[in-house]
Amino acid sequence: MRFTLSSTALSSRLQSLSRVINSKNSLPILDCFLFEVRNNQLSITASDSENVIQSAIGLDTCEGEGEFAVPNRTILDAVKELPEQPLTFNVDINKFTVEVVYQNGIYHFTAQNAGEYPHTQAIPDGATVITIDSGVLSDNISRSLFATAQNELRPVMNGVYFDLTADGLAIVASDGQKLVRNRNFNIKSDTPASFILPKKPATLLKNVLGRDGGDVVIKFDDRNAEVRFADGVLSCRLIEGRFPNYNKVIPTDNPNQLVIDRKVLLSALRRVLPFASESSLLVRFHLEMGNLEISSEDIDFATSAKENITCDYTGQPMNIGFKGSSLTEILSNLDSEEVTISLGDPSRAGIIVPVTQPENCDVLMLIMPMLLND
Template sequence: MRFTLSSTALSNRLNTLSRVINSKNSMPILDCFLFQVKGNELIVTASDSENIMQSTIALDEVNGEGEFAIPNRTILDAVKELPEQPLNFEVDLESLAIKIVYQNGLYNFTVQNADEYPHSQSIEDGASVISLSSAVLVDNITRSLFATANDELRPVMNGIYFDLTPDALAIVASDGHKLVRNKNFTVKSDTPAAFILPKKPATLLKNVLGKDDDDVTIKFNDRSAEISFTDGVLTCRLIEGRYPNYNSVIPQDNPNKVTIDRRSLLGALRHVLPFASESSQLIRFRLEKGKLELTSEDVDFATSAKEQLSCEYTGNAMSIGFKGSSLQEILSNLNSDEVELQLADPSRAGIIIPCTQPENEDVLMLIMPMLLND
């Protein structure tokens, strides 16, 4: 079997797919990429047994069909330093010998039999389907990933929750201290459906998908999801279990509202956070008309810091405590120039929303307060 393809195209796809492969695998064959030549295409697959990603590359010339497994380190190292040029593959599927001829040289090594390679189970026709643009999905995943938990006791909190309702598609993440809820009003369904996407496939999608208007189709059932995009397909196992009722933790009546420049607030947090207690990272917010004061202190090391910012504030004068690093993450994952902080009282969660929402979306972030020792 012979085929020819571009070295750059192959190198780019292999680098993307290599993110799926674990450093230690339960089956030795999972250290390999699966190469399948069908028609005028090469389908390359990478798997860690729970996540399987495939990418299709057009071939310039092809003679014969077949499949083989190629060790990931060998092929990655072989192609990464090559400038753009045609690569000619010659594979003997009987002896499992491969020869790759390039401009000024060649590689000879052995490949592995593809029979042992695990294949993804296709999702049956009765599955739920969501379709949305690549750019929107990337933005929502990027905004949500930081809020997922690392909780062995409640694995449902470790993923991103996709909640399809008659009104909108809500994409949610929470670790119990902070919460992100993205609502997309262009995607809805009369038949409600939901799934929890684990962190690894979510991170893979964030790194693989382009920020363009190409459609991404997510087909899912109770156990797994198949996500189809321009350059390939990702099949992954989902987290099983019931996600908590996220809407019930979002306080509805918040009379105290602060409108403030997001970058200024982020800068002030960065200034005062190093002086807070390392264990609690508590930052005190003192709010009064037109003014926000941030203070931090570490009694053990006799350090403290204070910074004042001007803001628009409607409500009663109040003090509330937040974990500085969590608030920093929230503000860093919003794009709007100004944000609105909505507060009820020092014991209830604070809501942060961008003053400029993305088109057809509603983004809300929530942070639990910390106890102040007055």
């Protein structure tokens, strides 16, 4: 079997697929990429047994068809330093030998038997299907990932929750201290359905999805999901269990409203945060009409910082504390120039929303306050 393809196309595709491969695998064959040549296309598969991602590249020339497995480090290291040029693969399927010819040289290495590579189970008929724009899905996942938990006792919090209802599709993540809810009003279903996508496949999707439009089709049942996008397909095991009622923890009557430039607030937080206590990372807000004072201190090391920002604030004068690192993450994962922060009292969760929402979407972030020792 012989085929030719672009070196940069192969290298970039291998780099994105390699993220699924674990450093230590239960099956030695999972250290490999599976190469399948069919219909003038090269299909590449990578897996860690729970997550499988597959992508296809068009071939310039092709003689013969077949499949073989290639050690991931061997092929990655071989092609990543090559400038753009055609690569010619000569493969002997019977002897498992691979020869890669490039402009100034040649590689020889041994392939593995593709028959040992595990194959994924297809999602059965009758599964729920969601169709969503690839850019929208990528943005929603990117906005949500930072809020997922790492909680062995409550694994349902360790992923991104997709909640399909008659009102729309909500994509949610929370670690109990902060919460992100993305609502898309274009995608609805009279039959409610939901699933929890683990962090690893969510991160893989974030890295492979294009922002240039095109539909992504998500097919899922109680245990597995299959995500088809322009360049390939991702199959993964889902987190089983019931996600908490996220709407119940979002206050609807926070009367104190702060409208502020997101980047100005983010910069001020980054200047003040290094002076906060390392154990708590507590940052104090003092709010009054037209002014926000941000302060932090570490009594043990006798350090403190304070900064005033002009803002649009309507409400009662208030002192409230937040974990500075969580607030920084929230502001970093919003795009709007200005944000509205809605507050109730120093013990109630604060709501942060972009002043300019994405089209047909509603983005909301929540942060729990920290106790102030006045």
